[in-house]
Amino acid sequence: MIKKMACVVSVFCVAAVQAAEKPNLLFIFADDWGWGDLSCHGHPYVKTPNIDRLAEEGTDFHRFTVASGVCSPSRAAVMTGHFPARHHVDGHFATVESNARRNMPDWLSLDAPYLPRMLKEGGYATAHYGKWHLSNEMITDSPSPGEYGYDHYGAFNCSGSQMPWFEDAMNTIAFMEKSQREGKPFFINVWMHEPHTPHHVLPEYRWRFRGLEEGDNIYAAILSHADDRVGEILDALDRLGLTENTLVVFSSDNGPAGASDELSLAYDPATGAGFGRGASKGTTAGRKGYKASLFEGGINVPFLVRWPGQVAAGKVDQVSLISAVDLLPTFCEVAGVDLPEGYEPDGMSIVPVLKGRKAPSREKPLYWKYPSKWPARESKPDHWVSYAVVDQTWKLVTNEDLSYVELYDIANDQYEKTDLKNQQPETVKQLIQKLEAWQQSLPAGPAGDVFSAERKTLP
Numbered sequence: 057m058i059k060k061m062a063c064v065v066s067v068f069c070v071a072a073v074q075a076a077e078k079p080n081l082l083f084i085f086a087d088d089w090g091w092g093d094l095s096c097h098g099h100p101y102v103k104t105p106n107i108d109r110l111a112e113e114g115t116d117f118h119r120f121t122v123a124s125g126v127c128s129p130s131r132a133a134v135m136t137g138h139f140p141a142r143h144h145v146d147g148h149f150a151t152v153e154s155n156a157r158r159n160m161p162d163w164l165s166l167d168a169p170y171l172p173r174m175l176k177e178g179g180y181a182t183a184h185y186g187k188w189h190l191s192n193e194m195i196t197d198s199p200s201p202g203e204y205g206y207d208h209y210g211a212f213n214c215s216g217s218q219m220p221w222f223e224d225a226m227n228t229i230a231f232m233e234k235s236q237r238e239g240k241p242f243f244i245n246v247w248m249h250e251p252h253t254p255h256h257v258l259p260e261y262r263w264r265f266r267g268l269e270e271g272d273n274i275y276a277a278i279l280s281h282a283d284d285r286v287g288e289i290l291d292a293l294d295r296l297g298l299t300e301n302t303l304v305v306f307s308s309d310n311g312p313a314g315a316s317d318e319l320s321l322a323y324d325p326a327t328g329a330g331f332g333r334g335a336s337k338g339t340t341a342g343r344k345g346y347k348a349s350l351f352e353g354g355i356n357v358p359f360l361v362r363w364p365g366q367v368a369a370g371k372v373d374q375v376s377l378i379s380a381v382d383l384l385p386t387f388c389e390v391a392g393v394d395l396p397e398g399y400e401p402d403g404m405s406i407v408p409v410l411k412g413r414k415a416p417s418r419e420k421p422l423y424w425k426y427p428s429k430w431p432a433r434e435s436k437p438d439h440w441v442s443y444a445v446v447d448q449t450w451k452l453v454t455n456e457d458l459s460y461v462e463l464y465d466i467a468n469d470q471y472e473k474t475d476l477k478n479q480q481p482e483t484v485k486q487l488i489q490k491l492e493a494w495q496q497s498l499p500a501g502p503a504g505d506v507f508s509a510e511r512k513t514l515p
Contacts, residue, residue: 078179078241079363080232080302081387082293084286085134085245087127087187087252090312091357092341093279099339101268102276106287107360110306114362115371115410119470120378121446122310125347125354125426127189130309130380131247135190135204136168137384137401141425143168144502149192152510158427161506163191163198169399171384173205175243178393181235182206186224186247188214193326195508212249212326221249221256221327225285229292236296243387246289250282251275251338253313254322254330271319274335300364303390305383308357312338314346344472345438350424350453351472353438361410368412375467376409377446379422386410421447421487423494430455445491450480452487461488 092099096108096116123133128148129140136143143165147158155162172182184201188211191198200216201209210219210227219227228246235242249256261277268276286306293299319334338346345351359378361367381403388395389405402420409415424444432440442456451466463477463484477484 078392079390080235080241080298081175081180081243081391082228082289082302082304083134083243083245083383083387084289084304084306085131085186085247086282086306086308086358087247087249088310088313088336088338088347089251089279089308089358090338090340091343091353092339093251093312094358097341097358101265101272102279103264104279104283106283106290107306107358109287109290110304110360110362111370113364113369114304114360114367115369115373115412117359117361117376117378117409118372118374119376120307120357120359120380121352121355121422122308122357122380123355124424125310125345125349127187127252127309129426131190132164133380133402134383135164135170135172137171137381137399137403138168139381139402139423139425141423141498142402144499146425146427149189149195151192151194152508153514156511156514159501161502162195162508162511163506164204165502165504165506166199166203167504169384169396170205171387172243172245174384174388174393174396175391176205176207178388178391179241180391180393181231181238181240181242182208182244183228183231183242184209184211184245184247185219185227185231186210186221186245187212187249187252188247191215193218195510197508197510211247218326222281222285224248225288228289232292232296232298236298241391243391247309248282248285249327250278251312251336253332253336254324254327255332255335256327256330257281271315271335272337274319274331275337303361303363303366303387306358306360307380311340311343311345311347311349311354311357312336314338342471348426348428349436349439350426350428350441350444351438352466352470355424356470363410367410371412373409376406376415377418377422377467378406378409379403381422382406418448421445421490421494423491425498427456430457430460443491443495445487445494447487447490450483450487452484452491454488454491458488458491463487 122130124130132140212218265276313336316333322332340353343353345353385405441453449467454461
């Protein structure tokens with residue numbers, strides 16, 4: 057009996073030591089949160105003291121870009137470490153008819169490489185809470201989030217039951233407590249609803265900003281509610297004694313939506329009723345374009361990282377070029393998990409950058425693809441770009457048939473004000489050649505078990 061108890065104690069001790077050796081990973085991914093929508097980024101009336109705490113206790117990286125200007129492809133890049141075009145995810149997952157019309161799959165293939173699966177195989181407890189949108193609630197035969205490598209999940213914009221959008225923090229805290237009891241390190245996605253429409257706002261938060269006009273009041277209120285839930289999670293890490301051994305990242309899937317003129321109600325079958333785009337008051341802080349644009353306003357978003365003792369506190373990094381496709385190899389290196397044999401990420405580990413050391417040279421360009429209308433519409437002058445490539449200090453943007461391009465020294469012109477194509481014709485030629493080679497490497501269409509049975513009923 058004594059020997060048996062000793063063995064049990066020994067097992068728990070070993071598990072506790074293993075958990076302590078491996079950092080916990082917490083990835084908070086907001087939805088349509090603009091670069092300027094943080095009080096630490098100078099917003100005039102939005103208050104985000106809890107997210108600001110991550111900047112105060114960590115590093116604020118100003119040159120982070122997501123892999124798309126819209127939701128689903130941006131999230132696919134985080135999950136796979138690949139440019140979403142490799143999986144033919146070029147836009148948001150919608151109805152089966154809409155997906156088919158755009159030559160898209162109905163969900164992200166289960167055969168793709170996945171970050172949660174890699175970490176789970178490396179000994180991590182894995183969970184996802186919040187938005188999914190790697191399929192859609194309207195496609196009832198799509199795989200659930202749990203089939204992608206999560207031990208536990210609660211989600212919306214997915215098949216099955218829709219988790220209430222405000223339960224992300226509650227579920228996250230419960231999973232952290234459970235993982236600690238079991239002596240396991242954890243990886244948790246917290247994919248928040250805010251500030252996507254519909255805007256679900258509570259009276260107490262509207263009261264906080266009662267002096268503002270209605271649209272601004274609603275926007276400030278929903279961001280404040282999201283910030284409070286981030287605060288609940290950070291407070292729980294403190295209470296559990298996990299702060300020092302937890303890497304926390306806050307970011308957004310794309311830039312802000314941009315407001316329409318009229319304030320009206322909106323409805324989403326996944327989250328319910330709320331206010332529509334009339335209250336979408338997000339700001340890019342001067343960056344060109346908004347959500348769905350491949351200019352910086354659509355893809356350059358907040359990226360705050362806290363990891364006590366590893367990532368410098370109170371630092372602002374305005375030079376390191378970081379991409380969403382870097383997250384998978386970075387999280388795996390932090391976790392001590394080897395990448396699967398034969399897997400080649402489009403990104404690279406940025407652990408040296410996080411720790412304040414010089415990053416290894418980015419040998420491969422970064423690419424974007426998004427179907428945009430050409431010529432540019434007067435109402436959306438910065439939403440015509442269908443392809444973009446960044447290589448070293450240069451960013452080239454082009455329309456769908458590559459007949460029109462613009463070139464920017466993105467390292468020194470983040471607001472994309474000076475088009476240098478006429479001064480740098482050789483650079484334009486080289487980037488076009490690289491873009492064309494990348495295009496030729498992409499699949500002609502979706503492949504594998506990625507289609508709903510509903511496809512068979514389409515005309």
